Each structure stands twice: as C-alpha cells, then as structure tokens.
Amino acid sequence: MFLAWKEIRYAKLRYGLIVGIMVLVAYVVFMLSGLANGLADGNRTAIDDWQASAIILSEDSNKIANASQLHKSDMDRVTAKEKAGVGIYSTAVEKKNGGEKTNVSIFGTVNDSFVVPKVIKGRLYKTNGEAIVSENLLSEGYKLNQSIKVNDLKLKIVGVTKETTYTLAPVIYLNPSIFKTLKYGSQPTESDPINLIATKGKTSISNQKDQSKLEKMTPETFIENIPGYTPEKLTLNTMIYFLFVVVAAIIGIFMYVITLQKTSIFGVMKAQGVSTGYLARSILAQTFLVGIIGVAVAIVLSVLTSLALPSAMPFAVHRSDWGVYSVILVLVAMIGGLFSMRTVTKVDPVTAIGGE
Structure with missing residues (x-):
C-alpha cells in the first residue's frame, strides 16, 4: 500500500485521469440507480404503506388491478x-x-x-x-x-x-x-x-x-405486475450491470498500459530483491485506491445532483443499493487491475534493465 500510494502521489496527472474516469462511470451508476429506485418507489409506495399480507384479485385479471372486477x-x-x-x-x-x-x-x-x-x-x-x-x-x-x-x-x-x-x-x-x-x-x-x-x-x-374465481398473491407479486414496473426496473438495472463490465475494461486497459511503461522499473526492483508478489499487491492496491476515491467522489456528486433535480423527476437514494454498488465498483476495478499481473510476473530483471 505504501508503494502504491507513493506512486499515485508522484504521477498525479496519470492516476488523476484514471480516477476521473472512475468517478464518471460510478456517477452514472448511482444516477441510474437513483432513477430506477425512484421509478420503482413511485409505482409501489402506496401499496407498501398498506403493509398487507396478501392481495386478492379476480383470477382472469392476469394479476393486474385495473383488469380485476x-x-x-x-x-x-x-x-x-x-x-x-x-x-x-x-x-x-x-x-x-x-x-x-x-x-x-x-x-x-x-x-x-x-x-x-x-x-x-x-x-x-x-x-x-x-x-x-x-x-x-x-x-x-x-x-x-x-x-x-x-x-x-x-x-x-x-x-x-x-x-x-x-x-x-x-x-x-x-x-x-x-x-x-x-x-x-x-x-x-x-x-x-x-x-x-x-x-x-x-x-x-x-x-x-x-x-368468479379469486386469486391470492403476495404484495410483491402484485407490484411486479403493475404495468411498466418490471420492464423499467430491468432496463435500468441492465444498464448498471453493463457499466460494471465497462469499469473493469477501462481500469484494466489503463493499468496495463501504465504497467508496460514501468517494465524497466519493475526489472530494477526485482534485481534489488523485491518480490513479484509485492509488486503485484502494489498494483492491486493502486486499483483499490483508485476505486475507493472514484466511488467516494461519485457518491458526493450524486447526492448533490439529487438535491438539484426537479420534484417531477422520480429519484430515490437507497443506501443499501448504493453500498452494494460501491463494493462492486471497487471489486471490478481491482479485477481490471488483474489484467496487468501477467506482465509483472513475466518481467525479466536482466532484459528489463537493458542486459543481454
């Protein structure tokens, strides 16, 4: 962690760009999550307020309230x-x-x-x-x-x-x-x-x-069959899941390029007795720090944005969801960092420092 932080401080611009990309992607994730939760809450809040054990509709209504007579x-x-x-x-x-x-x-x-x-x-x-x-x-x-x-x-x-x-x-x-x-x-x-x-x-x-036959269902089943509820939620959540893949790819590409640029430095460090495992942990620590900083900044920006949104726009902050997404974003950033592990393990000290 010490080596990782020292390098980030030394190459502020380089890692600042990576953090900036992480912030933007995480910001989009949190905003989409807020919109998805806002739309979901807007459809279901009144039913949740009932705290009912079951909802009963006519069997031929296809679980839709307006069609139930x-x-x-x-x-x-x-x-x-x-x-x-x-x-x-x-x-x-x-x-x-x-x-x-x-x-x-x-x-x-x-x-x-x-x-x-x-x-x-x-x-x-x-x-x-x-x-x-x-x-x-x-x-x-x-x-x-x-x-x-x-x-x-x-x-x-x-x-x-x-x-x-x-x-x-x-x-x-x-x-x-x-x-x-x-x-x-x-x-x-x-x-x-x-x-x-x-x-x-x-x-x-x-x-x-x-x-006419009656059909009993849980409130959650009733809510899931509200017209538009499930498609809206599924669409926005799918976009969020794709962004996780984007994070892993972007961080992986950036860290791979940076690792290639430091091949000679890694060679010198290996020649001095620094283990491959230590260098690998340093790269993972860097991606962890990039993820933590990026997610933290994105959360602050998302909360500030939510305060400025018009009341007509459904937006809801669910702390549990944001907590899960924060952990996932940091993890996929670290997974992206794993793409550089092979480069580090294959570095030959003699070749890297210009030997024959």
Whole structure:
C-alpha cells in the first residue's frame, strides 16, 4: 500500500485521469440507480404503506388491478384477520376555479379500513363529497379544505396523509360510493364494485363454482405486475450491470498500459530483491485506491445532483443499493487491475534493465 500510494502521489496527472474516469462511470451508476429506485418507489409506495399480507384479485385479471372486477360481496369469501376492499381509478384532478390538471390515483375504500393511511393534517373523509390526499399533491398547488374537481364531480380536501404515490401519481382516498360514480358514472352497475381485496394475517379463499374465481398473491407479486414496473426496473438495472463490465475494461486497459511503461522499473526492483508478489499487491492496491476515491467522489456528486433535480423527476437514494454498488465498483476495478499481473510476473530483471 505504501508503494502504491507513493506512486499515485508522484504521477498525479496519470492516476488523476484514471480516477476521473472512475468517478464518471460510478456517477452514472448511482444516477441510474437513483432513477430506477425512484421509478420503482413511485409505482409501489402506496401499496407498501398498506403493509398487507396478501392481495386478492379476480383470477382472469392476469394479476393486474385495473383488469380485476370484484364486488364487495366477494369479501365474504375471504377469511383473514383484517380485510379491505379497494377500488382503483386513475384520472386527473383540477382546482375548482380551473387551471392545469394533475394526474392522480384514486383509492375507494371505507375510512376505517387498515389501508387508509394516518391523517397528518385535517381529518378523515366522512361524506361522499370529501377526500383525503397525499402530501405530494399539495406541492402541485392544492391545499387543505380546498374544493377540487374530479371528472365532473366536486370534492373537498378534508385531510392530508404522508407523501405517497401509486403508478407515479399522488394518491387520493375517498368513499367507495363516490369511487363507483367516478369510475362508472351514473349508469346502473352491480352494487359496490371493487378491484382488489387487501388482507392482513393468515388468508384463505373460498372459490365456488357459480362465482368468479379469486386469486391470492403476495404484495410483491402484485407490484411486479403493475404495468411498466418490471420492464423499467430491468432496463435500468441492465444498464448498471453493463457499466460494471465497462469499469473493469477501462481500469484494466489503463493499468496495463501504465504497467508496460514501468517494465524497466519493475526489472530494477526485482534485481534489488523485491518480490513479484509485492509488486503485484502494489498494483492491486493502486486499483483499490483508485476505486475507493472514484466511488467516494461519485457518491458526493450524486447526492448533490439529487438535491438539484426537479420534484417531477422520480429519484430515490437507497443506501443499501448504493453500498452494494460501491463494493462492486471497487471489486471490478481491482479485477481490471488483474489484467496487468501477467506482465509483472513475466518481467525479466536482466532484459528489463537493458542486459543481454
């Protein structure tokens, strides 16, 4: 480590360029990770907030909530410690006096069900003309006790919950009857339509021949089947994995070139009794230092960038993910340094110092 650090300090420009490349690649990794996590959280946060044990949809829905057509009476076929029927509707709201519309996800359920989040301002909804909204909707210019328009209906914001999203949109909770009107209009429909049943505790289902079959799944399975969730996450994560390969290749090429330039120096050191193992460990130590410095700088830059990003851009810092990626980046940098090991082991002291 001593020799590695001394050489880095002596050739600041040379190793500074390698560190700079490491910073740029690591910076892209952390930014892509933040965007991937931001998109994932934007799709799933509201469901995670429920802390449900299981989600139940109609079997023919292909695990997609909007395609699941259930009725409140289907809850009688489900046995669980707690259960809640939820209707889901994606639409847009606007202020009573007009203005730009804001996309929202509406959850229709009774106000005493376990899926309804705790109100941090105001109170729970009671009548059909009332609703509670997630705090992130307020950043769009809405406020407590304000009247809003959803389709052609007027609602009053009577409560605010903590910030949450579903399918990248702020969430509104309201009564099932007003949900029915919003989604199906005033046309006659079967009573109390819902899209899913969320449960807590051990859950069992009674499927009968004369009724539509119900399908139980974990919340994670339900989330993974949200349209766009898995493809978005897989695409961005694949880009991150390719960047790991890029790091190994770039660091390997740079260290190999530098090692070739130092062949004569290694020959002299071997002639003086310095072991090949010591020289090899020195090269690995250099790549380790390059990786550590590059990753540390990239993390600082990524955090500062996240503070400057607009609120409309989904970005989330997951420390555990960044910790794993930091370790991987340092490891692949060291793997890149291994490309130079053969050059070091093959150095002949006599040949390297110009002998015959």
